[in-house]
Amino acid sequence: MSSTFTRALRPALRGSRILSQTALRQGLARPMRRANLARPISTTTALRSDSPIDISEIPPTPISHLSEVENAMAESVSKFANDVILPKVRDMDEAESMDPAIVEQLFEQGLMGVEIPEEYGGAGMNFTAAIIGIEELARVDPSVSVLVDVHNTLCNTAILKWGSEALKRKWLPKLATNTVASFCLSEPVSGSDAFALATKATETADGFTISGSKMWITNSIESDFFIVFANLDHSKGYRGITAFIVEKGTPASPSPRRRRSSASGRPAPASSTSTTSRSPRRTCWASAATGTSTPSACSTRAASASPPR
CATH class of the missing domain: 2.40.110.10 (Butyryl-CoA Dehydrogenase, subunit A, domain 2)
Known part of the structure; x- marks a missing residue:
């Protein structure tokens, strides 16, 4: 739907990809100075000061840094979780069931097809965006978060990486719009x-x-x-x-x-x-057996995204 926040973020996401690719091409196009060729390439800047450095003045490095699009994703999912899910959490706990209206809203907002490409009806975003969405949902309701986690990181991933093109075309549009997977x-x-x-x-x-x-x-x-x-x-x-x-x-x-x-x-x-x-x-x-590569790889992604419990 045009009103979903994942669709609203697509133009910014495409723009960030273009900027990243342009910066990479420009960086690769720069000629390297002869002085740089004489030593191993390093990302660490050489220290040129003889005076001691007071490390207490250096602020701690952030563990993670989100892009503008990822921050917008976090804010949007947080607002959705607090406005739509939070009012129903107690009722769902007492009824010991998931409200079908919540599941429907998850599909409408694009949260059930975060990594599914746009050509199959998904949001066309990346794994980081999926993790951000799952984390923000977990702040309000871990049960809804786990539902979204398993659907995205286990089931959608399995079809995307190992499914045939026929399976992708049949199932990915459904998984992105109205079909929950296990x-x-x-x-x-x-x-x-x-x-x-x-x-x-x-x-x-x-x-x-x-x-x-x-x-x-x-x-x-x-x-x-x-x-x-x-x-x-x-x-x-x-x-x-x-x-x-x-x-x-x-x-x-x-x-x-x-x-x-x-x-x-x-x-x-x-x-x-x-x-x-x-x-x-x-x-x-x-046509041939796949061994354990599929469950192992999918389980690793799901574990990366799962909220602590």
Whole structure:
């Protein structure tokens, strides 16, 4: 929507990219002086003073420095969280559920597709912007923040980096506008150890049959889209692991059961019943197994963005 703050920030974001690229080109175009070629290139300025330096007068270096666009993103998300989410936090905690109107607003404001390129209907911003949005939401409600975190850094990332072009064109516009996603990796016995998952995928004439159990599936109550990890060939160990897209409504798709989370007042949904699900061939991540690169890389990004709890 034209009123969303992520869309409002796009012109400034494009402008900052152009300035950065121009500065880089100009820097590379400058001839290096002969004096500089005689010593290793360094970003540290040589000290030319014989007098001692009083370091107590030097202000501390900031741990992070946000650009103008990133500061604007933080301010916009903070205002949205305080104006829209905060008034409903107590009611959501008491009802132990996520308000569907809040989820709808997250999509409308572009917070569910921060890194999804504009060509697929997303905001076209970067990982830093996603982290900023997640942090500002966490200041008001960690539960909403985790919903946005998992959707962006686990599910959207997985499709962007490892999905086929057909999967991207089918799912990224939906994930950016109206479809909540879940990442089904953890299991009752192995936990989140991707090397030890037991869920099995068997190839059939028209696709795959997936059988096993998954636990701690964040967003599963709200989700219509599940990324399910399973092993196509246990003889290959972790190298037999790949991922499948399972849509809500598919026979024996993950059926969540609520469990209270210690991280917030709301429950952490989980699916713990062994199921057998059928998945069409086109929903398989790749023709060959992907090993653990997908869950490991996505989990690292999610951990980077997750609010402390």
